[in-house]
Amino acid sequence: MADRKKSTSSQRAVKMHWKLLSVSLILVVQALGPLMAQTPSPPAEEPPGTVRGWAERARAASTRVKETGEIMWDFAGFYYEENLKPVTDSCWDWASSTTNSMWDRVKKTIDDYRPSQTSPSG
Secondary structure (H helix, E strand, O other), X not given: OHHHHHHHHHHHHHHHHHHHHHHHHHHHHHHHHHHHHHOOOOOOOOOOOHHHHHHHHHHHHHHHHHHHHHHHHHHHHHHXXXXXXXXXXXXXXXXXXXXXXXXXXXXXXXXXXXXXXXXXXX
């Protein structure tokens, strides 16, 4: 009977050993799984397509800015033609006529004060 008790206790020890080993292995795999997934791969010199992607995005942004600028320029021209030009044209005409008449008066005044260009012949 002693032999039987000895063999059953050794069998239990072996079973316990395998259970402990398998649980330990499962825990190690579970712990290392996320760590392996989070480990970054070694960086390449330059990821393919990075510069090309930046260039394409820059071209797209430039195109959008140009299109927006054209729309704003057209809107400003339309707004000027419809709202500002009728008001500014009359002011421009008044300023132009005032300037011309003032310049004519200045020239006349200068001509009046300037001695005659003909020199007396003696």
